[in-house]
Amino acid sequence: MGGKNIFTGWFISLLLAIGFIALLIYVIKVKKWKFSEIHPAFYILVSWIGFALIGLGFYNENIYDHYLGFVFVVPFLLTGVFISMLLGKGNILRWVGVALLAYLVIINLIVNPLLKDPNRLLQRSIDVSKVIEKNNDQKSFNLAVIADNNYEAGYEYFLLKDNYPVVDIDAQKPDTITVQLFVVCELIPNSKCDPTHNPKAQVASFGWSKIEDSWEVDGAIVYKLVHSK
Numbered sequence: 001m002g003g004k005n006i007f008t009g010w011f012i013s014l015l016l017a018i019g020f021i022a023l024l025i026y027v028i029k030v031k032k033w034k035f036s037e038i039h040p041a042f043y044i045l046v047s048w049i050g051f052a053l054i055g056l057g058f059y060n061e062n063i064y065d066h067y068l069g070f071v072f073v074v075p076f077l078l079t080g081v082f083i084s085m086l087l088g089k090g091n092i093l094r095w096v097g098v099a100l101l102a103y104l105v106i107i108n109l110i111v112n113p114l115l116k117d118p119n120r121l122l123q124r125s126i127d128v129s130k131v132i133e134k135n136n137d138q139k140s141f142n143l144a145v146i147a148d149n150n151y152e153a154g155y156e157y158f159l160l161k162d163n164y165p166v167v168d169i170d171a172q173k174p175d176t177i178t179v180q181l182f183v184v185c186e187l188i189p190n191s192k193c194d195p196t197h198n199p200k201a202q203v204a205s206f207g208w209s210k211i212e213d214s215w216e217v218d219g220a221i222v223y224k225l226v227h228s229k
Helices: 006-030 040-057 065-071 073-087 091-110 121-134 153-161
Strands: 141-146 180-185 209-217 220-227
Touching: 006 073, 006 091, 040 065, 040 073, 073 091, 121 153, 121 209, 121 220, 141 153
Parallel strands: 141 180
Antiparallel strands: 180 220, 209 220
16 A cells, blocks of 8 residues: 555554544544444454454464455555545645645555566567577477466467477476477566576476577577487
8 A cells, every 4th residue: 555665564554543533532532432433344344354463373383474355454454444534624634635635646656567668578578488488499398487476388389389298397297308408587687597507497497508599589498408418
C-alpha cells in the first residue's frame, strides 16, 4: 500500500492503530460500551487480521511474502474505511482525507511497474526457441536456463509446441542425457554465465562439455554445448 516506501508503510500502520484506539475510546466513553452500533463489517476485518497475526505468531519457520496473501487485502480495506470516515467529516478532516488519498495514489504511481521497460519474456521465449530449433541438428537435446528469475518451462512450451525433441535430464537415467545441451543465459553481465561449469543440475548432469556455438537473442545468450571428447 505504501508503494514499497518504508516511511509510508509506518505512517499508514500508525494511522490504522490510532483509528482503532480512537474507535475503542468512542465506544467506551461516548456509546457506553454499545459495540452493537459498530458495523458488522468492522468485526469481520478485525477478526480477519487478528486471527492472521495470532496464527502467524505461532508459526516458527520463515514467513515469506506470499504467506500473507490471505490477509493482504485487510489493510487496504481498513485504510479505505479510515479515509472514507475522514471524507464524511468537517472541512478540515475532509481535506486531510483528500490529501491522504492523493498521497497514496501518487506514491504508488511513482513505482508503478507499467512505468518500467517490459522484460519481453514471452517474445524472448519464442525467439530463443526458434534459434534452438534452427541449430539442433534435428536430434534430441537437453535444455538449461541460467537466470535469476526464470526457468526452463517457458522455453520448453514453445519447443514442444513445435514438436522439437527437448529431453529433461534425469541424473538417475543416463538415457535422458543427449548429445547436445542448449543453455540459455539471461544473466547480466553475460560474463557471469560460464555455461560449462555452472552448478545448475541440468548443466552438471550433462557432464564434461565444451561450447560448440553461441548466439545472442533479445539480450540473452544461447550456448550450444556438446560432450568433451
